[in-house]
Amino acid sequence: MSRLGIFVDRKTLSNSEQLNALIHCRDVAENMGHDVEFIFPVDIAKIQKMDALFIRARTDPMNITYVAARMASFHGIPVIDDPQSIQICSDKVNMYSHLIKKGVSLPRTVFLSRNDLSIEYVAHLFDEMGSPLVVKEPSTSFSLRVEKVQNVAEFFKVARRFIKMSDWIVVQQFIESKYDWRVGVLDGKLLYACKYTIPSVTFKIQASVNGHIVYCGVESVPSHDMPPRVITLGIEAANAIGRGLYGVDIKNTNGDAYVIEVNDNPSLESGEDTCYPNVYHTIVSHLMKT
Ligand SMILES: Nc1ncnc2c1ncn2[C@@H]1O[C@H](COP(=O)(O)OP(=O)(O)O)[C@@H](O)[C@H]1O
Ligand SMILES: [Mg+2]
Incomplete structure (x- = not known):
């Protein structure tokens, strides 16, 4: 019998939709004949005993989920998400x-460093890419550090905040x-x-x-x-x-x-897969195929 580890944390389980989705995933894998174990950060050492690992907690290279992904990959254990995908x-x-x-195909996109933040250059970006523009801090998630700016003054208000957090900011054509x-x-x-x-x-x-x-x-x-x-x-x-x-x-x-x-680590708990009843079956088959 093969063992599937599902890496979770307290935050994942505190959400009832997530919990239902995880239980559904477990049931599907068990019905396929696999043993399923939920693995919490304190039990991270259990990963090496698994035949595959499915990470269902917020991924970030500065977070324990990345260590979990690296650990699986080091032991040659198939893992979603793999460390390289998390990093990228x-x-x-x-x-x-x-x-x-x-x-x-992307919206027109440029990366700006601190040295690029001159009024002339930013005015040129509005000329080239139109108004409004979208400004992003590269490590944003859940739309947290994504802002729409209408002019050079608004741009600098946002850019000054973001450039404190990162060496680069992303500027994009608004679609x-x-x-x-x-x-x-x-x-x-x-x-x-x-x-x-x-x-x-x-x-x-x-x-x-x-x-x-x-x-x-x-x-x-x-x-x-x-x-x-x-x-x-x-x-x-x-x-x-x-x-x-x-x-x-x-x-x-x-x-x-x-x-x-x-x-x-795309969310699957909000009804994304209602028209696709085989999503977890496909994920488990993919992970356990070796
Ligand atoms: N270039 C764009 N034009 C219009 N809307 C955008 C653009 N980029 C992002 N958005 C909107 O902002 C949301 C968050 O942006 P995204 O790049 O996905 O950042 P995050 O990683 O924080 O979710 C997107 O889901 C989209 O609706
Ligand atoms: Mg997004």
Whole structure:
């Protein structure tokens, strides 16, 4: 019998949707004949006894989940997310550089260092890329450090804050849309697809508005109802990062499609997979195939 470890932490389990999703994942793996063990950070040494590891806690190279991924990979144990994917996806400069190298369709994107922050250069960016612009701190997640700026003064207000946290900031052409497509890809193949509807009070799929967090709506979409270009672009973007499990965010406006982000550790607990009942079966089969 093979053993599947699911790496979790207290935060993952404190969310009831996450908990249901994890129990569902366990049931699927057990019905496939595998032994399943939830592994907490204090039990990290158990990883070497597993035949595969599925990480379902927030990934970050500065976090214990990265150690878990490295440990699995060191022992030759198949792991989602693999350490390289965690490292690439946690840094937008690294992630976009992989996409640019493979010619994947993106909004126009530039990386600025502290030395590039002159009024002339920023004014030139507005001329070239239009207004508003989107500014991102490279380690952002959950839309936390992504801001829309209308002019040079607003740009500097945000950029000064972000450049204290990072050597680089990312500046992007603003792509207007009512929703983000999310294309789930595993090992270069479509796993699921859904639509994240952007709350009307913000341009991001999640934001803090007057002290309250507003979340996007989630609607699972069958593959035959997806624009084919969005699916192929999602797979292309995932393949530019690796062969693991990714959630690719795509905006599709005026017939053009642009990758906004490739996420490792994509969420699966909010109904993303409603139209795809085999998601966990496919993930477990992939992990346990060796
Ligand atoms: N270039 C862009 N144009 C329009 N909206 C954007 C752009 N980049 C990001 N967004 C919006 O902001 C959200 C957060 O941006 P993202 O790059 O995914 O950062 P994070 O890693 O913090 O989630 C996205 O889901 C998207 O809705
Ligand atoms: Mg995002």
